[in-house]
Amino acid sequence: MSNNQYLFNLGSRFKSVASQKSDSVAVLFEEQKLTYSELDRQSDAMATYFIQSGLKVGDLVCISGTKNITAVICILGALKAGVTYSVFDPESPQPRLLKIFDRCNPALVLCENQLTVSIPSDKFKVADYTKLQLPANEDDNAAVVSNHLKSITAATAAYVMFTSGSTGFPKGATMTHQNVLNLIDWSIQTYGIGAGEVFTSVNPFFFDNSVFDLYSSLFSGSTIALFDGQAVRDSRKLLRLIDEFKCTSWFSVPSMLIYLQTMRALNADSFSSLKRIIFGGEGYPKARLVELFDLLSHRISFYNVYGPTECTCICSSYKVESNDFADLKGFLPLGKLAPNFSGWIVDEALQIVPDGQQGELLLGGPNVGMGYYRDHERTNLAFVQNPTHSAYRDMAYRTGDVVLHNPDDDKIRIMGRADNQIKHMGYRIELEEIENALSCIESVAQTAVIHCELRGISQIVAFVKLKSDTEEDEIRKVLKGLLPAYMIPTKFSFVQYLQKNANGKLDRKQLKSDYLGQRVNG
Amino acid sequence: MLALKGKVCLVTGGASGLGLEIIEQLLREEAVSVIFDIESEGFRALQNRPDLAVFKCDVTDEEQVANSIKAVTEQFGQIDVLVNNVGILYSAPLISFGGGGLKLHDSSEWQRVISTNLSSAFYMTKHAVQAMLTRRTKGVIVNITSISARGNAGQSAYSAAKAGLEALTKVWAKELPVFGIRCFAVAPGFCDTESTHVAVNETILQDTIKRVPLKRLGKTAEIAAFVVAGIKNDYLNGKVLEIDGGLVI
Structure with a gap:
């Protein structure tokens, strides 16, 4: 050509x-x-x-x-x-x-x-x-x-x-x-x-x-x-x-x-x-x-x-x-990385983990982009030096995807996320952005947003503690003015209190497990 | 037992509350789950779900019902299950004395409740049954009624509509089996839903909870599970099944 x-x-x-x-x-x-x-x-x-x-x-x-x-x-x-x-x-x-x-x-x-x-x-x-x-x-x-x-x-x-x-x-x-x-x-x-x-x-x-x-x-x-x-x-x-x-x-x-x-x-x-x-x-x-x-x-x-x-x-x-x-559980593995990409599975300290151990996928090579537009702070958090050397500037991108390489079949599978980013209908969403938007609503006292899959279908569920009576449709209307349609929660659950973990932080894991438990047993 | 996998199940008012819970549980059974509802933010959110078919339809308007049923049969080829779930809760005494003097039950509210809770089920069932017959489908009709059908003070319209729905359940259970269609009703007690909290005074609600032997409100998931179990049971016909924590014994 x-x-x-x-x-x-x-x-x-x-x-x-x-x-x-x-x-x-x-x-x-x-x-x-x-x-x-x-x-x-x-x-x-x-x-x-x-x-x-x-x-x-x-x-x-x-x-x-x-x-x-x-x-x-x-x-x-x-x-x-x-x-x-x-x-x-x-x-x-x-x-x-x-x-x-x-x-x-x-x-x-x-x-x-x-x-x-x-x-x-x-x-x-x-x-x-x-x-x-x-x-x-x-x-x-x-x-x-x-x-x-x-x-x-x-x-x-x-x-x-x-x-x-x-x-x-x-x-x-x-x-x-x-x-x-x-x-x-x-x-x-x-x-x-x-x-x-x-x-x-x-x-x-x-x-x-x-x-x-x-x-x-x-x-x-x-x-x-x-x-x-x-x-x-x-x-x-x-x-x-x-x-x-x-x-x-x-x-x-x-x-x-x-x-x-x-x-x-x-x-x-x-x-x-x-x-x-x-x-x-x-x-x-x-x-x-x-x-x-x-x-x-x-x-x-x-x-x-x-x-x-x-x-x-x-x-x-x-x-x-x-x-x-051969089995119908879960999802397919990833393919081999395209030529011109390098990949490493690393721990939180960005050290390469032993083969067969899960860690965050780091991508390097000439297809790694330039970072975030006019946003040096977040660029520096996500784009880091190639973990295999420090001889010259060679940037790698922290995908946030936790993966596992199985040496037996030589395939990489996604195990989850290292942060609260999710994929919903293919769109990348940070759950905190939804929580921030919900917090802007006057009648909302506290909120936690989780992501789960029911029968393989992605759902965003917002747990909301209200200060005053507000109907779900009203909350959806306000959110529509703050978030794109794909970020508006699939479901709302109105609760009297929101569970916190031992560190005093919102316990998303527990919320998710309770929600899924109800779906399965209810 | 009726296996629901691949069966086309239509739920009116399915975009929220009990209707949506029934839809979720039908999806768990791998049924093709179809919602009829009016436009709302919740309805619009469901339009993005890849596992659902959502049709905008005001079920109090027979022409819309006929067109929407036609659209469903064109899309999916058949209708196997219809759940007449749509309903509005309205409480008002026939006559009351307040600060402003004598107050009478609003007749437009009467019409609205009868139209939404009773006439809609008549239109839906009429056209769904026609589709079932045309496609030679064995079907199930479920009417969601209420323990209020026995006559709740302060709920003239709601009780009358639900009682009417129970009567229709019995009529259809006698008329339709010859076509391979059975019909039953589920009458939930007080449930912990947004509409209950909006429509029922909190003091009355707390008093009701005290009268429920299980000392709590029902959960929509519990009612929905009961509905789905009834749909699957081939020998269930003509009955109104009450699920109210023992409130009415």
């Missing part, structure tokens, strides 16, 4: 792909389609707009994550201009969005008209991306971009992806052009991505799983088929469109596939063109996965992927085989 060009940034890489695939379809969305040459021209115009608006390499632009072709053009335009982008959830509560904007200090916020009015224009430069006056001369735009691409290095930050933070403040994982170029090459190699591939994009652009869809498709000459939230929720329509678009590659959290199973939407003829189903972001209960595997594995390969947002979202891929279902 590279034709011996030195393609050291994503903009150059995309232009190279677009020149070779100019008439191929790049993006499908509802009734619309865009070829590579059209996408190249339109993203050139967007990049030129950024450059002519005074945005410089390394400046940050926040883009609304509504699923449509314009958002894709904005993202590619930002990459070509060397402007770091951060996609935000347009439905996220305004206080949380403003916290993110305050942290980013964006040079520009691009969103739909209805959102522009709610973002303070005295603090941020806001524009409606559907009404931008983009420079029209295609040759001039191409020349501006071509000249500008030289100033974007592999170390330039490509994007910032915000995830939940324990202090109630989201963290912005920052990835470079090089990190993403590595992901693209790994993806093409690992999955044998060839001609005629069509990737589903069922993940929102503000969710890190979307990184795989977007980059594995548009930077390999494949097609990306966009599905918005409404299409994803309508299981039968989604399956029909996937067949109509002749999608070959699916990537989602297991929850989305489980939903299709729950809705009895899948049968032996479903996903007629798919070659592979890739899932990650949370565990897929084997008891549910086996039903899907038995139905489709004769013509579709299944992969379980793992990786943190801070390391381009995927660092391992495990091909599921029928012998993985």
